[in-house]
Amino acid sequence: MLTAKSQGLGGLRSLVALPKVNRLKHRLDFSAVFRQGIRRQSPHLTLRAWRQKPQTAESAKIPPKIGFSVSQKVSKLATQRNRIKRQLRAAFRQLLPRLKSDWLLVVVVKPSATECDYQQFLQELEQLLADAEVLNGH
Secondary structure (H helix, E strand, C coil), X not given: CCCCCCCCCCCHHHHHCCCHHHECCCHHHHHHHHHHCEXXXXXXXXXXXXXXXXXXXXXXXXXXXXXXXXXXXXXXXXXXXXXXXXXXXXXXXXHHHHECCCEEEEEEECHHHHHCCHHHHHHHHHHHHHHCCCXXXX
C-alpha cells in the first residue's frame, strides 16, 4: 500500500486528515450521537452533538471527536462527496483549538451543499458550533 511517506510526501496526510484522536469512527458512537445528542441546522449542514460523560472524576478530558455523513442524496459522484468532506475537515482543523472537550460531533451534509465553497462551510460550522455551545467562549 502506498502512503504519503512512502511516496516521499512527508506530512502531506496530516494536512488532509483530522488528527486520529479527533476522528469519530465507530458505528456505536455515531448511533449514540444521533440517539442522544442535540441537533442544530443551517441551510447546507446539520450538526449533531452529544457531550460524553467522563467515566470517572479523575479521568482526563476527552478530546472532541468529529464524524461526517455525506450520502448519495448529496451527489451521485464520489468525487463531489469527497471534495465536500475535504473542505469540512479543513474547516474543522481551523476550529479544532476552539472546540470544548468531551463532545462527539457528526456533521450531516444536505444536498444543497454541492454549491458551497470552503468559506461558506467554515462560516456555517462556526455558527452551528456556537449555537450548540461547543465552541469555547460561547
